[in-house]
Amino acid sequence: MRQLRCPNCGGEHALVNPGITMLVCQYCKTTVYWDESSVLRAGVQSILPEADTRLFLHATGKLLGRAFEVVGHLCYEHGRGRWDEWYLQLGDGGVAWLSEDERELTLEQAARAEGAPPAAQLRPGQTLTLEGAAYSVREVGQATCLGGEGQLPFTILPGERYPYADLASLDGTR
Numbered sequence: 439m440r441q442l443r444c445p446n447c448g449g450e451h452a453l454v455n456p457g458i459t460m461l462v463c464q465y466c467k468t469t470v471y472w473d474e475s476s477v478l479r480a481g482v483q484s485i486l487p488e489a490d491t492r493l494f495l496h497a498t499g500k501l502l503g504r505a506f507e508v509v510g511h512l513c514y515e516h517g518r519g520r521w522d523e524w525y526l527q528l529g530d531g532g533v534a535w536l537s538e539d540e541r542e543l544t545l546e547q548a549a550r551a552e553g554a555p556p557a558a559q560l561r562p563g564q565t566l567t568l569e570g571a572a573y574s575v576r577e578v579g580q581a582t583c584l585g586g587e588g589q590l591p592f593t594i595l596p597g598e599r600y601p602y603a604d605l606a607s608l609d610g611t612r
Contacts, residue, residue, distance in 0.1 A: 444470055454509045454527045454589055461510075461589040469586070471593040491538055493524050495588045501536075501545070505529030510588035514581040516602075525590055533591070547612070557601040566605065571612060577604040 440453045442461070449465035460471040497508045510525030521539040523546070528534060535546040554566055557578070564575040578601075585596045594600070606612065 442470070442472070444468060446470075451589075454507075455531075455533065457533070457591045458589045459591060460593045462585075462587045464587075467587075469595060491522055492541065492543070493522070493536070493538065501526065501528070501534060504532070506534065508588070510586065510590040512586040512590070512594060513584040514600075514602075515584050516579050516581045520584065525588070557603060560603050565608070568605075572608040573605040573612070574608055575603055575605055578602070 440456070442451050442453060443449065444451070444463040444466060446468040447463060447466040449463050451461055451463070453461075460469065462469055493508055493511075495508055495511055499506060506526040506528050508524050509527045512523045512525075514521055514523070519539075521537060524536040524538065526534045526536060537544045537546050550569055552568075554568060560575050560578045562575055562577060566573045566575065580599050581602050582599050583594050583596055586594065
């Protein structure tokens with residue numbers, strides 16, 4: 439297992455899988471990210487707001503019969519509220535994301551966006567076909583990252599804004 443020291447406080451962290459590229463130091467809350475050659479400190483402290491949530495860092499359980507541990511957490515805010523995203527390390531070596539909005543959990547899965555219009559052209563009610571399934575665009579907007587904790591597979595910094603789109607398959611299975 440790969441080890442990493444926080445460049446701010448020296449705290450040691452064991453990375454849970456090789457795809458991790460960012461973590462929030464559990465000791466000093468500094469956002470730490472790296473590239474192939476060096477560890478960098480973002481210089482931003484990640485302080486999460488109090489939340490009404492069922493999950494927490496290092497929580498364990500089963501998802502569709504597969505054991506998991508929560509290894510990362512992000513919180514986003516948009517004009518009408520906020521939501522949490524939980525990065526899960528599965529017992530069989532896989533990973534998954536759970537989104538939590540108003541205590542409702544949704545399993546998120548990546549889909550190939552080949553042929554999809556750019557985010558700026560998406561509109562609620564629009565129908566898209568991704569990986570052979572028809573989806574309806576339910577919501578489109580901009581979200582601000584409020585903060586995070588744990589280990590994540592990409593770099594995302596508190597205070598930055600990101601486009602998002604919420605899609606659901608027309609048959610209700612995705």
